[in-house]
Amino acid sequence: MADPLPQGSVIGILGGGQLGRMLSVAAARLGYRTHVFEPGADPPAGDVSARVTRAPYDDVAALRAFAESVAVVTYEFENVPAKALDVIEPLCPIRPGRRALAISQDRLAEKTFLTDIGLKTAPFAAVATPAEFEAALVRTGMPAILKTRRLGYDGKGQVRIAAPAEAEAVLAAIQGAEAILEGWVGFSREVSVIAARGMDGRIAAYDPGENLHEDGILRRTTVPARLSRAEATDAVLIAGRILNALDYVGVIGVELFVTPEGFVVNEFAPRVHNSGHWTQTGCLVDQFEQHVRAIAGWPLGDGARHADVTMENLIGDDVLRVAEIAWEPASIHLYGKGEVRPGRKMGHVNRITGGVTSGRR
């Protein structure tokens, strides 16, 4: 295994939100500095990073200076424009690599990739015209969900379809964007696996967490998930297959639907993931440190968990409850976002719900 990045090296992070903020803290814990690139003002990550560049993703000079100032570039969100990466790539390594990013940016490419490597997804079909839409509906059945191929998150860019007659209205609603129609998956619950692959190709995974969404936004993750041991193993193997197929370096979040026929892969995110925040309380090496370990060439932590944890997102006005939560035995993480807006992730709370007898296994 190659030597890890030397102490004091600078890690570049594209995106200055809460994930970049927690990545930055983890990088510091391993003796690295971070340089955050973010178009917006007052990025949460800026409070805990050595340096911030505020510039849009099409500012070539700023991107170039950024790439030249760091030893490796990573990102906290999957919608980094490809053109920005074109500028960075010749100057410094990008981890995880561009293929993972390109696939995850396009729901159609993602579903195609997943089925190509033998994993189950919802039935799907590309849709651009009303004619394609009808054919697609035959393939997916109803109800179905029409999603824009790009830039959707937290339930945005999605329309549910219950009747073929809705086709035109629905296509109008997404304003001619390239779309994918996905069939309905009858699932009893959603779990996610946070896993990582190191530069040496080794893989480590955390125990799967069980996710509860409300209005398309993650509300709560509970670990352990209600899965049999065989199911938990299967979930980890799915994540491993994705990581290997992508020759991936870093942490990935893989969302799985639990169905009577086994797991159906919903999607993966090529980054640290909201449903992995519980690792900050339940593990010696949390997902943020794991990601830094991977991209900096360290051995991965083994993913061992020493406590049962529930992670609750503080969304919008939820953050006002912090005054009460502060009295609880709980670990509070606030993101330093100035303005409270509905649907905005303002922080999260980890609570220990049970213990595991030893941190070693």
Next chain:
Amino acid sequence: MADPLPQGSVIGILGGGQLGRMLSVAAARLGYRTHVFEPGADPPAGDVSARVTRAPYDDVAALRAFAESVAVVTYEFENVPAKALDVIEPLCPIRPGRRALAISQDRLAEKTFLTDIGLKTAPFAAVATPAEFEAALVRTGMPAILKTRRLGYDGKGQVRIAAPAEAEAVLAAIQGAEAILEGWVGFSREVSVIAARGMDGRIAAYDPGENLHEDGILRRTTVPARLSRAEATDAVLIAGRILNALDYVGVIGVELFVTPEGFVVNEFAPRVHNSGHWTQTGCLVDQFEQHVRAIAGWPLGDGARHADVTMENLIGDDVLRVAEIAWEPASIHLYGKGEVRPGRKMGHVNRITGGVTSGRR
């Protein structure tokens, strides 16, 4: 209880070392920004703080600008010059308050304070001249330790005395500094209590840790300490007595010798303490967050511990062992210090040695 500091407020930290670094991360986690004041170049805290002022402690203009930019000032070391505090005090609150700082800066004042509030210390006497030295030796017995009253830490500024004849050489060695002679305490081990007092006067304490020193530097802290329940309670009561007597706000570290006659107080530090780093792994609210909670007017965490932990300091070349430790189930904290020097604290490692069945109690 008054309202806590509003989200986004800036906390000023005097000193940019590893304690300031970890305080800064904790402040961010509670939604605050930090501004670090540090005379030295490349302070470890600078990597994770929103702002750094590099200026000496006698730069009145810099101190004034610093104090005017923050909502509250705290410190990561007890040897902040009084004149710097004179500049800050009219402009913004200092927590913990100046009395705790003044007492802890002077070993004679500290021992006097402790005995005045009914706590046991080593026998001691002020020493400035050879004549006083002889009288002091009668009071303390031998062996004894001559310590400078000010600015000693990690075993520096101390001379052990085994015979009265050494008096002149010893006084010469400390170059005429005001000194205190302390009698020998026959102790079986040292424990420390990390405790906190909030703005509402409530006190919370962590379980005492057992400390192992080498060459006058903390090497290892193990929690729980080998104490009976009554002893552990007594240790916490001692810390509580100190906190109340000082009308203290913030975290304090109190070092206690375990003797056949009960606890003897060695010293206290009016700040987060190296022997409290284990709380990062063993508790939902660690000592750094606890300190921020106290000075920002939050309710304190209750100090509950969900795991048994050993904290090992990485001193000087120890840090080279990180390449091996990275393979262990362990939580690594590196301080981002460029130069490895003998005796320099470069990082620490927390290991879980056992579990507690539930995080709630």
